[in-house]
Amino acid sequence: MNSMVALAFLAPDPVTSLMLGLAILLMAAKIGGHAAVRLGQPAVLGELVVGIVLGNLALVGVPGLAQITHDPMVDMIARLGVIILLFEVGLESTVGEMLRVGRTALSVAALGVLAPFALGWGVGALLLPDSGPYVHAFLGATLCATSVGITARVFQDLGHSKSAEARVILGAAVIDDVLGLVILAVVTGMITRADVSGGFSAVAVLAVLAKAIVFLVGSLVLGVLLSPRIFSTASRIRARGVLLATGLSFCFLLSWAAGAVGLAPIVGAFAAGLILEDVHYRGFVARDERALGELVRPLVDFLAPVFFVLMGMRTDLRVFAEPSVLGLAAALVVAAVIGKQACALGVFQAGVDRWSVGLGMIPRGEVGLIFANIGLSLSIGGRPIMDAATFSAVVVMVLVTTLVTPPALKWSLARRAASRP
Amino acid sequence: MNSMVALAFLAPDPVTSLMLGLAILLMAAKIGGHAAVRLGQPAVLGELVVGIVLGNLALVGVPGLAQITHDPMVDMIARLGVIILLFEVGLESTVGEMLRVGRTALSVAALGVLAPFALGWGVGALLLPDSGPYVHAFLGATLCATSVGITARVFQDLGHSKSAEARVILGAAVIDDVLGLVILAVVTGMITRADVSGGFSAVAVLAVLAKAIVFLVGSLVLGVLLSPRIFSTASRIRARGVLLATGLSFCFLLSWAAGAVGLAPIVGAFAAGLILEDVHYRGFVARDERALGELVRPLVDFLAPVFFVLMGMRTDLRVFAEPSVLGLAAALVVAAVIGKQACALGVFQAGVDRWSVGLGMIPRGEVGLIFANIGLSLSIGGRPIMDAATFSAVVVMVLVTTLVTPPALKWSLARRAASRP
Numbered sequence: 001m002n003s004m005v006a007l008a009f010l011a012p013d014p015v016t017s018l019m020l021g022l023a024i025l026l027m028a029a030k031i032g033g034h035a036a037v038r039l040g041q042p043a044v045l046g047e048l049v050v051g052i053v054l055g056n057l058a059l060v061g062v063p064g065l066a067q068i069t070h071d072p073m074v075d076m077i078a079r080l081g082v083i084i085l086l087f088e089v090g091l092e093s094t095v096g097e098m099l100r101v102g103r104t105a106l107s108v109a110a111l112g113v114l115a116p117f118a119l120g121w122g123v124g125a126l127l128l129p130d131s132g133p134y135v136h137a138f139l140g141a142t143l144c145a146t147s148v149g150i151t152a153r154v155f156q157d158l159g160h161s162k163s164a165e166a167r168v169i170l171g172a173a174v175i176d177d178v179l180g181l182v183i184l185a186v187v188t189g190m191i192t193r194a195d196v197s198g199g200f201s202a203v204a205v206l207a208v209l210a211k212a213i214v215f216l217v218g219s220l221v222l223g224v225l226l227s228p229r230i231f232s233t234a235s236r237i238r239a240r241g242v243l244l245a246t247g248l249s250f251c252f253l254l255s256w257a258a259g260a261v262g263l264a265p266i267v268g269a270f271a272a273g274l275i276l277e278d279v280h281y282r283g284f285v286a287r288d289e290r291a292l293g294e295l296v297r298p299l300v301d302f303l304a305p306v307f308f309v310l311m312g313m314r315t316d317l318r319v320f321a322e323p324s325v326l327g328l329a330a331a332l333v334v335a336a337v338i339g340k341q342a343c344a345l346g347v348f349q350a351g352v353d354r355w356s357v358g359l360g361m362i363p364r365g366e367v368g369l370i371f372a373n374i375g376l377s378l379s380i381g382g383r384p385i386m387d388a389a390t391f392s393a394v395v396v397m398v399l400v401t402t403l404v405t406p407p408a409l410k411w412s413l414a415r416r417a418a419s420r421p
Numbered sequence: 422m423n424s425m426v427a428l429a430f431l432a433p434d435p436v437t438s439l440m441l442g443l444a445i446l447l448m449a450a451k452i453g454g455h456a457a458v459r460l461g462q463p464a465v466l467g468e469l470v471v472g473i474v475l476g477n478l479a480l481v482g483v484p485g486l487a488q489i490t491h492d493p494m495v496d497m498i499a500r501l502g503v504i505i506l507l508f509e510v511g512l513e514s515t516v517g518e519m520l521r522v523g524r525t526a527l528s529v530a531a532l533g534v535l536a537p538f539a540l541g542w543g544v545g546a547l548l549l550p551d552s553g554p555y556v557h558a559f560l561g562a563t564l565c566a567t568s569v570g571i572t573a574r575v576f577q578d579l580g581h582s583k584s585a586e587a588r589v590i591l592g593a594a595v596i597d598d599v600l601g602l603v604i605l606a607v608v609t610g611m612i613t614r615a616d617v618s619g620g621f622s623a624v625a626v627l628a629v630l631a632k633a634i635v636f637l638v639g640s641l642v643l644g645v646l647l648s649p650r651i652f653s654t655a656s657r658i659r660a661r662g663v664l665l666a667t668g669l670s671f672c673f674l675l676s677w678a679a680g681a682v683g684l685a686p687i688v689g690a691f692a693a694g695l696i697l698e699d700v701h702y703r704g705f706v707a708r709d710e711r712a713l714g715e716l717v718r719p720l721v722d723f724l725a726p727v728f729f730v731l732m733g734m735r736t737d738l739r740v741f742a743e744p745s746v747l748g749l750a751a752a753l754v755v756a757a758v759i760g761k762q763a764c765a766l767g768v769f770q771a772g773v774d775r776w777s778v779g780l781g782m783i784p785r786g787e788v789g790l791i792f793a794n795i796g797l798s799l800s801i802g803g804r805p806i807m808d809a810a811t812f813s814a815v816v817v818m819v820l821v822t823t824l825v826t827p828p829a830l831k832w833s834l835a836r837r838a839a840s841r842p
Contacts (some may be wrong), residue, residue: 015500016680023673026666033660043660076494077501079436239454241722245447248723252444259437295719301662302669302720396708 021068022077022306028054030306045402047305048369048395051312059317065170069313078310081263081303082370086266087251088300090120090273091293093170095224105171106409107346112172112361113179116143116339123331125326128390134191136373138385141187143336145180145367147402164352165413168356170362172343182216185262188378193378211261216271219254223275231276239312244295247276264374305371310371315377315395316388329396336401356412363405368398430785437536442489443498443727449475450726466823468726469790469816471731480738488737490734500528500686502724505792507687508672509721512696512714514591516645527591529584533593533782534600537564537760544752549811550747553574556614559796559806562608563758563815566788568823580759585773586834590781593764597782603637605685605792609799616801634683637692644696652697665716674819687791730789735797736816737809750817757822758783786824789819 023184029047054065068074120143125135146169189211227250234246251272258268277292320326340361344354370393375386386394436746450468457467475486489495541564545557567590610632648671655667672693679689699712741747761782765775793815796807 016677017499017503018497018501019673019680022669023677026670026673030655030658030660030663030666034658034663048659073494073497076436076439076497078441080498083436083440185553202504226749235449237451237455238458239451239467241719242455242724244719244722245451245726249444249447251438252447256437256440256444259440265436265440287733295722296550298662298665298716298719298725301665301716305666315436343453 011260017067018073018077020275021071021074021179024054024065024068025074025309026302029309032309034304042363042402042406043178044090044308045399047308048312048399048402049279051309052317053307053312055313055315056317065313069310072266074306074310075419077303078307081300081305081307083251083255083265083269084296084299084318085304085307087248087269088293088296090270090354091276091296093222093274094277095274096277101178104168104347104349104352105175107348108168108172108343108357108361109175109179109346111346112146112176112340112343113144115342116336117141117183119143119335119339120134122394123328123335127331129327132380134187134194134380135385135390138191138371138378139332139390139394141180142368142371142375143174143332143339143364144183144398145364145371146176146340146361147363147367149150163357163413164349165360166349168349168357170351172346172357172361180367180371184267184374188264188374191275191378191380195378211263215258215263216267219257219268219271220275223250223254223271227275228317243290243292247292247296264370266370272310276325307366308369311395314373315392317392320392322389323394328390332397333400336364336397337404353412353416356409356416359405359408359412362408363402364398368394368401372398437493438488439492441496442492442495443476445486446491446495446727446730447723450730453730454726455587461827462783463823463827465729466563468729469733469820469823472730472736473736473816474732474733476734476736480551486734486812490521490731495731498724499728501725502721502728504672504676504686504690505669505717505720506725506728508669508690508694509652509714509717511691511764512697512717514695515698516695517698525589525768525770525773526596527747528769529589529593529764529782530596530600530739530767531776532767533567533764534565534604534760536763537757538562538604540564540756540760541753544749544756548749548752553801555608555615555801556806556811558608559612559792559799560753560811562601562604563789563796564753564760564785564818565597565604566785567597567761568784568788572796584834585770586777586781589768589770589773589778592687593767593778593782601788601792603634605688605795609685609795612799612806616799630772632684636679636682636684637688640692641696644671644675644692648696664711664713668713668717671697685791685795689739710749729790732794732816735794736813738813742812743810746814749811750814753814753818754821757785757818758825774833777830777837779828780826780833783821783829784823789815790815793819 005036028050032046032048032050033043034046036043036049047155055069057063057065116409117140120140121136124139126145127344128135128139189207230250231243251269254268254272255265256268258271276292341358343361344358347357372386372391375394376384378385414416449471453467453469453471454464455467457464474492478484478486538561541561542557545552545560549556549560596635610628642825651671652664652667655663671743672690675689675693676686677689679692680686697713765779768775768778793807793812796815797805797812801805
């Protein structure tokens with residue numbers, strides 16, 4: 001009680017400790033991001049690595065940051081950050097673009113989801129035979145998605161944003177994200193359902209699948225029909241920040257709706273981003289306001305790094321002392337890299353380099369981590385789907401796939417350019 | 422337990438309920454802001470009123486929003502919002518401008534703090550004789566500050582941003598905010614100290630005052646000396662969003678430091694904003710990035726309305742059934758309006774209209790609400806400093822002072838223009 005009083009005297013406002021945590025995480029994120037960019041890597045890689053360092057300082061005798069790792073307020077800020085990040089990623093594409101990417105992107109995406117899912121399941125079945133099919137399916141799901149953000153950044157950094165390979169990969173990555181999110185929804189729904197009823201039910205799986213499809217198709221169709229009207233009404237509202245507030249409310253409502261039907265809230269945030277197009281808020285831009293993507297960007301810059309550094313901090317390096325973790329991590333990396341090379345088989349379009357497409361699909365980035373993080377909060381009969389060792393193996397997989405892509409892609413595109421007349 | 426399981430199935434991600442709360446608060450804020458702007462009032466007024474309506478829906482038989490009012494995550498988002506708001510307000514002024522506003526602004530500010538403080542204390546002593554000197558002092562403190570944001574907005578709306586009156590009022594309002602925050606710090610520190618030791622101590626008051634002055638002067642001097650170096654180092658960092666992250670980290674660190682020495686975190690956030698000047702991040706702007714104020718703006722647009730709507734929602738209209746609340750509210754309004762007219766006596770500069778200065782100093786806005794909100798979390802011997810009735814009276818005072826200023830100032834400036842040749 002005495003220490004409570006002393007604490008209250010020192011920090012009467014509960015926001016005080018959050019302030020220090022956020023300041024540390026933000027500074028760490030930028031230092032890590034800087035180091036990664038200097039080494040030619042995406043900034044997110046540095047955020048993860050600096051998080052791993054901060055989260056494991058106790059191993060070298062520097063304690064004190066565990067409070068931040070387990071602060072529920074920091075956790076909520078991180079979750080908010082990843083929701084707004086997926087909203088921003090969604091804003092960068094449109095439903096129309098998704099429909100236009102055509103056969104090549106679709107077959108690349110389908111192969112890029114099926115092969116890693118099967119390989120991930122296989123790795124789980126081989127190395128974690130006692131964990132049961134849900135854990136194996138969840139491992140497969142974490143290997144499915146391609147990180148749109150990282151892929152786009154790599155092409156941007158290499159000056160190939162407008163190449164045919166970039167268009168195919170980005171189109172496929174968008175479809176991949178949706179497919180991966182549907183798989184995540186199905187697997188998560190199956191696990192939650194299994195935990196409540198204690199068994200597997202084909203009807204339950206179909207119900208989850210139907211809910212996922214109805215939500216996605218329903219929100220896309222309704223959203224595309226209604227959002228122009230919503231934004232045209234909102235553009236008549238005379239107050240500061242109406243466009244941002246309307247866009248975020250739309251994102252939050254779809255996130256909530258996704259969560260309410262049992263899907264991950266990020267599914268709703270991504271769908272909200274896909275639905276909203278520049279033309280919907282023409283009324284705002286006409287009166288000299290910024291585009292929605294530009295308004296959302298500072299929010300992502302502030303909140304998303306909190307998520308990635310926190311993810312790194314949750315990686316317990318001690319589990320690497322166990323050879324089984326390293327084995328699982330290595331197997332997942334191989335499955336992740338080889339699985340995405342199946343994408344090359346989906347390229348039928350002339351003039352598109354198969355090697356570059358396969359290599360460009362490798363990075364898992366934030367989506368793999370989001371999946372793994374959801375796995376941490378799921379359990380069947382009190383036994384978590386994703387234990388500390390498996391989570392760390394997934395983080396290693398994300399790190400390695402993110403790390404190998406820029407140099408591999410640089411090599412592949414240079415080889416391509418050299419072979420051309 | 423069963424409902425827990427059902428809830429977990431429906432909402433596996435804890436962020437889901439926050440999503441709905443934020444979407445409702447954001448939409449409510451913009452609708453309220455729109456109505457206020459249509460009526461020629463500042464948007465913040467509409468946010469408060471719509472909050473009062475939402476928070477009291479239970480009175481007309483519509484329940485269900487009490488969950489949002491008491492959600493700790495929504496509360497934390499609101500606290501974060503008000504910290505970033507005060508940072509933004511601080512960014513709009515510089516330490517140099519504060520030093521240059523000179524004798525007129527200083528005497529206006531001093532009179533605009535002393536008179537309302539004395540009158541507020543007097544109202545407390547007269548109408549709440551049993552509450553003791555701390556409550557009276559706290560009431561006086563809530564009457565001190567002038568709302569920089571609202572004052573600036575009113576002059577902007579009326580097209581008088583560059584008038585001599587506007588410069589004097591804005592300069593005085595900046596000093597006022599600091600003086601008010603120092604008074605808040607002193608009163609809050611005294612109350613916290615009294616609660617711990619159970620008595621009043623002149624040494625303790627001096628210690629709090631010394632801490633407040635050392636923190637403010639120290640952070641201003643150190644900040645002005647160090648921030649150019651910090652930002653020049655940061656401008657060499659190659660990662661997205663470094664300027665925003667550096668600025669926010671600076672704001673959060675000073676907020677935390679203010680909280681750690683017993684001051685309100687908003688004091689630190691405001692000081693951080695005052696310290697940072699455009700010239701410090703010239704390196705960022707040179708490479709085509711936005712100015713810090715523009716980057717912070719979307720954060721304020723998203724987070725601050727959550728604070729104001731939530732403040733309104735915490736106003737319990739049932740207490741207005743008690744005549745004593747209405748009496749206290751009326752007395753506070755009179756003290757608040759008359760107290761700031763003392764500012765007119767501080768105007769010695771030729772060509773500056775005394776009436777307009779006195780009327781322009783009236784709005785209390787967010788700062789009065791922030792003070793009242795801090796009062797809600799303070800108590801002496803288990804008895805809260807600010808009970809529901811007193812809090813509601815303060816909200817009424819803020820509403821009325823915010824409401825009367827735009828028409829009063831419009832009248833005063835028109836009268837002035839007419840009297841000129």
